[in-house]
Amino acid sequence: MSAATPVWDPVQYLRHAGHRTRPFTDLLARVPEPPGRRPRIADLGCGAGNVTALLAERWPAAHITGYDNSPEMLDRARAEHEGVGLGFAEADARTWTPDEPHGLIVSNATLQWVPGHADRFAGWIAGLAPGGTFAFQVPGNFDAPSHVLMRELAGSARWRDRLSGVLRHQEAVLPPETYLEHLTALGCTTDAWETTYVHLLQGEDPVLDWVKGTGLRPVLTALADDPEARDAFVTEYRAALRSAYPAGPHGTPFPFRRVFAVAVKEA
Ligand SMILES: C[S@@+](CC[C@H](N)C(=O)[O-])C[C@H]1O[C@@H](n2cnc3c(N)ncnc32)[C@H](O)[C@@H]1O
Numbered sequence: 058m059s060a061a062t063p064v065w066d067p068v069q070y071l072r073h074a075g076h077r078t079r080p081f082t083d084l085l086a087r088v089p090e091p092p093g094r095r096p097r098i099a100d101l102g103c104g105a106g107n108v109t110a111l112l113a114e115r116w117p118a119a120h121i122t123g124y125d126n127s128p129e130m131l132d133r134a135r136a137e138h139e140g141v142g143l144g145f146a147e148a149d150a151r152t153w154t155p156d157e158p159h160g161l162i163v164s165n166a167t168l169q170w171v172p173g174h175a176d177r178f179a180g181w182i183a184g185l186a187p188g189g190t191f192a193f194q195v196p197g198n199f200d201a202p203s204h205v206l207m208r209e210l211a212g213s214a215r216w217r218d219r220l221s222g223v224l225r226h227q228e229a230v231l232p233p234e235t236y237l238e239h240l241t242a243l244g245c246t247t248d249a250w251e252t253t254y255v256h257l258l259q260g261e262d263p264v265l266d267w268v269k270g271t272g273l274r275p276v277l278t279a280l281a282d283d284p285e286a287r288d289a290f291v292t293e294y295r296a297a298l299r300s301a302y303p304a305g306p307h308g309t310p311f312p313f314r315r316v317f318a319v320a321v322k323e324a
Pocket residue numbers: 061065077081101102103104105106107108124125126127130148149150151164165166167170171271
């Protein structure tokens with residue numbers, strides 16, 4: 058079992074779609090017009106396709122493809138969002154390269170699942186049309202209590218034999234200044250930044266509910282064949298999260314750091 062091969066659950070993932078879409082719209086606000094009348098646009102790690110559909114709304118004349126390596130996510134994306142100028146295809150971001158010049162390559166909340174992703178940048182920038190853009194957002198919260206507690210529990214005596222190596226660490230993503238260096242060295246005019254959102258979540262155990270859609274997927278996948286063990290892990294983890302993220306009078310504040318970069322190739 059590797060951290061890069063969790064089984065995804067689009068229904069669980071979309072339960073917090075409102076909060077999760079905000080960083081994408083903030084990213085998109087910094088993306089310039091892709092060059093050409095009918096630019097090609099790729100969304101790497103498109104998931105359930107809901108943010109890919111926002112690309113189609115903004116650039117209705119574009120030819121847009123959402124790529125993902127999860128059959129579950131692609132099924133949902135096709136069922137909900139496939140249409141004129143907007144399609145979905147299976148591809149692995151570890152090996153995908155553009156087959157023709159793209160006006161925009163975008164990736165939202167995905168590259169943290171792609172070890173060594175900065176090594177892929179050169180191929181993606183080479184695949185941009187002159188004046189094209191590569192834009193992405195990754196979570197930068199691997200040292201937040203939600204992830205530290207998950208790793209601590211997975212590494213405890215009870216779980217370490219079954220969960221060793223399953224979870225990702227802080228090095229899954231780079232600081233914004235390192236992304237800026239990489240992309241500038243590839244000849245792009247680059248804007249890189251970070252933001253900590255404070256999502257105000259509702260309901261019981263909302264942080265657990267959130268990570269069940271993403272960060273906890275590798276654990277849920279590793280223990281999928283043993284529901285009793287999976288439930289025991291979730292019960293212990295839930296208790297730790299309740300102390301780390303107490304509910305307030307208006308909901309449960311959930312600080313979440315994210316890292317962004319927008320790199321524009323010379324026209
Ligand atoms: C957190 S979801 C984000 C989905 C979508 N971009 C969004 O913002 O809603 C991460 C997505 O990355 C996909 N993914 C992870 N590793 C991948 C890889 N190596 N190649 C392609 N997709 C990958 C997963 O299948 C999942 O759909």
